[in-house]
Amino acid sequence: GDSVTQMEGPVTLSEEAFLTINCTYTATGYPSLFWYVQYPGEGLQLLLKATKADDKGSNKGFEATYRKETTSFHLEKGSVQVSDSAVYFCALIPNNNNDMRFGAGTRLTVKP
Amino acid sequence: GAVVSQHPSRVICKSGTSVKIECRSLDFQATTMFWYRQFPKQSLMLMATSNEGSKATYEQGVEKDKFLINHASLTLSTLTVTSAHPEDSSFYICSARGPGLVTNEQFFGPGTRLTVL
Numbered sequence: 001g002d003s004v005t006q007m008e009g010p011v012t013l014s015e016e017a018f019l020t021i022n023c024t025y026t027a028t029g030y031p032s033l034f035w036y037v038q039y040p041g042e043g044l045q046l047l048l049k050a051t052k053a054d055d056k057g058s059n060k061g062f063e064a065t066y067r068k069e070t071t072s073f074h075l076e077k078g079s080v081q082v083s084d085s086a087v088y089f090c091a092l093i094p095n096n097n098n099d100m101r102f103g104a105g106t107r108l109t110v111k112p
Numbered sequence: 113g114a115v116v117s118q119h120p121s122r123v124i125c126k127s128g129t130s131v132k133i134e135c136r137s138l139d140f141q142a143t144t145m146f147w148y149r150q151f152p153k154q155s156l157m158l159m160a161t162s163n164e165g166s167k168a169t170y171e172q173g174v175e176k177d178k179f180l181i182n183h184a185s186l187t188l189s190t191l192t193v194t195s196a197h198p199e200d201s202s203f204y205i206c207s208a209r210g211p212g213l214v215t216n217e218q219f220f221g222p223g224t225r226l227t228v229l
Contacts, residue, residue, distance in 0.1 A: 044156070
């Protein structure tokens with residue numbers, strides 16, 4: 001079935017470092033792709049999304065491009081901040097139903 | 113727009129009691145609501161999907177008699193953990209989607225942390 005695989009963490013970076021969190025997916029057709037962020041003790045917040053191939057989602061300096069040829073949706077940020085420390089989830093919704101499938105989550109810690 | 117609330121945010125109860133968690137869509141009509149469970153440092157696991165006015169569809173391995181879900185209106189779904197035990201302690205998150213939203217995106221509540229003593 002449709003699924004998402006994201007890089008295992010934890011990831012620890014220094015402030016202003018470049019961030020990449022890899023996410024690849026397996027799906028039939030064209031799923032919608034999402035990145036969510038979860039801060040400690042809180043629910044999920046949508047970070048960005050893309051609904052078709054070659055779309056680029058962006059928000060708060062984060063970007064991810066929907067790559068059909070590599071079935072990927074890697075999350076990137078050019079310069080991370082301490083406040084970006086959180087768990088990041090890649091997710092997809094298949095194009096034929098409503099179920100959202102989540103990756104395992106990647107914990108990011110940014111040190112000053 | 114598209115805000116989802118949950119109540120309570122935290123609950124501590126004794127083993128054997130029942131706990132009800134509410135999930136509300138504040139500014140849209142949620143025709144479908146989802147209930148997830150999240151263990152520490154793990155991803156979200158879908159428990160059940162509920163459509164307004166009909167019975168919930170439970171994922172394999174989720175006991176429907178233990179986790180009662182009611183979606184009686186377009187803005188409210190409830191999850192009742194019956195006869196709770198310590199192994200039911202977890203973070204429960206609901207999400208909602210509804211008609212008129214541009215994509216099939218789900219909007220998530222802030223979660224409810226349940227601790228069963």
